[in-house]
Amino acid sequence: MKTIFKKVTAAALAATMVVGMAACGSGSETASSSDSAASSSGTEAAATPAVTDNSKIKIGVSIWSSTDVLGSQCKLILDAAADALGVEVQYVDQGHVSEKVTASVEQLVAAGCQGIIICNSSDTEMTSAIKTCNDNGVYLAQFFRIISETNSADIYQAAKDSAYYIGAVHEDEPANGEALVNILLDKGDRDIGLIGWEQGDATWLGRWEGYKAGVDKWNEAHPDDPAQLSEPQYAGTTSEGGSKAAEALMAADPNLDALIPAGGGGDPLQGAIAAVERAGKTQDIDIVSTDFLPDLGDRLENGSMAGESGGHYCDPLIAFMMVYNAIKGNYTGFAGNFEDVSFPYLYVSSAEDYQAYEKYFVDQLPYTSDELVEMSNLDLSALKEAAKNISIEDAASRAGN
Incomplete structure (x- = not known):
C-alpha cells in the first residue's frame, strides 16, 4: 500500500536502531541506560528491567471517561492495539477531578501497570503523577495534554528530569x-x-x-x-x-x-x-x-x-505505543528529555467533509491489527512522523482507495 505510514514503517524497519533519545536496544542496554537516567534524574527508583513477554505487560489508562463520545472512541483504538500486541490494558475514569486524577495513577501502579498514559486536567496534577511513577519505576506519557514549559516551569523540569516520564502527545490548541x-x-x-x-x-x-x-x-x-x-x-x-x-x-x-x-x-x-x-x-x-x-x-x-x-481519537494510541516500547526496553534514556509529539486535528465544516471521516474513522478503525503491530516496531522518531501524518487521506490510501 502506497502510504506515508507504510513508507515510514519500511524506513524504520530497515534502519539500524541506535541508543539515544529515542533509542532501541537490548534488555541489557536498557538496564544500563535506565540506571544512568535514574541517577541523572535524582530519583531513587532502580532501573526497570525490560519486559520481553507481552502477556506480562499491563498498561494503565487514566482518562476523563471511557464511555462518553470521545472517550469510547479512544477505548476502541486502545483495545484494538492491546489485542494486536497481546498486552493487557486497564482503565480508570477520573472525570478530570484533580484528586481523582492523581489517585488514578496510584491505583494503576497498585494494579501492577508497568506503564501509564494519562489525560490529566491541570499541570499541577502531573507533579504527583510523575513522583508516583518515579518512585515505582513506571513509565508515563500524556495524551491530549502537554505540561506548559512557560506557565509550569518547575513541573516541566520535573518531567524532563524524570527517568520514567516519556513525553506528551498533543495538538496545537491555539x-x-x-x-x-x-x-x-x-x-x-x-x-x-x-x-x-x-x-x-x-x-x-x-x-x-x-x-x-x-x-x-x-x-x-x-x-x-x-x-x-x-x-x-x-x-x-x-x-x-x-x-x-x-x-x-x-x-x-x-x-x-x-x-x-x-x-x-x-x-x-x-x-x-x-x-x-x-x-x-x-x-x-x-x-x-x-x-x-x-x-x-x-x-x-x-x-x-x-x-x-x-475526530482522530488516535492521540492516545501514539502515547500507548510510546509506553509499550519503553516497557519492552526499546525506547530508553528519558532523563533530560521531554518528547513533544505534535498531532494534527481533523476539521470538518460540511456534511461532505464528515462523510469521508465517517468512512475511515467511524465505520472502521483507521488501522488494521497488522498495521498496529507495524506501528509498534517504529523507533520514536518514526512514530512521531507517523503521528504527524494521520489524516483522512492517509486512512483512505491505506484502504486502497
Whole structure:
C-alpha cells in the first residue's frame, strides 16, 4: 500500500536502531541506560528491567471517561492495539477531578501497570503523577495534554528530569481555537458565546488563547465590523453542564449568534446543542466545537453544527505505543528529555467533509491489527512522523482507495 505510514514503517524497519533519545536496544542496554537516567534524574527508583513477554505487560489508562463520545472512541483504538500486541490494558475514569486524577495513577501502579498514559486536567496534577511513577519505576506519557514549559516551569523540569516520564502527545490548541473561531467569523457571526470545561485546564487555556487571537485579528482587519467573544461559562464534562452554560449565555445576550463549547469529551457539546434546540434558535446560533459527535454528519446538514475539529481519537494510541516500547526496553534514556509529539486535528465544516471521516474513522478503525503491530516496531522518531501524518487521506490510501 502506497502510504506515508507504510513508507515510514519500511524506513524504520530497515534502519539500524541506535541508543539515544529515542533509542532501541537490548534488555541489557536498557538496564544500563535506565540506571544512568535514574541517577541523572535524582530519583531513587532502580532501573526497570525490560519486559520481553507481552502477556506480562499491563498498561494503565487514566482518562476523563471511557464511555462518553470521545472517550469510547479512544477505548476502541486502545483495545484494538492491546489485542494486536497481546498486552493487557486497564482503565480508570477520573472525570478530570484533580484528586481523582492523581489517585488514578496510584491505583494503576497498585494494579501492577508497568506503564501509564494519562489525560490529566491541570499541570499541577502531573507533579504527583510523575513522583508516583518515579518512585515505582513506571513509565508515563500524556495524551491530549502537554505540561506548559512557560506557565509550569518547575513541573516541566520535573518531567524532563524524570527517568520514567516519556513525553506528551498533543495538538496545537491555539491554532485549533483560531481555526474554529474563523469558521464562525466567515459565516458572519459576530457575537460569540464561549463554554469551557474546567478552569486552569492547560488544553482549554490553549484553545481559549486561539479563540481570542482569531477575534483580535478579525477586529484589527475589520474595524467597522467588529466581533466579540464572551467570558467563558464553565460546564465541567457533563451534558447538563453544557446545557446550563448555553442557557446562561443565551439569557445574558439576546443577540448571541454563535457558541463555542470548547470540548470536554463531547457531552458538554451535546447539552449545549439541546439547549439551543429547546430555545428554538438552531437557525440563529451557529455552533462549532472540538470532539466529534456520532451524528455530526446529520448535524452539519441540518445546521445544528457549523463545524468541528477533532475526530482522530488516535492521540492516545501514539502515547500507548510510546509506553509499550519503553516497557519492552526499546525506547530508553528519558532523563533530560521531554518528547513533544505534535498531532494534527481533523476539521470538518460540511456534511461532505464528515462523510469521508465517517468512512475511515467511524465505520472502521483507521488501522488494521497488522498495521498496529507495524506501528509498534517504529523507533520514536518514526512514530512521531507517523503521528504527524494521520489524516483522512492517509486512512483512505491505506484502504486502497
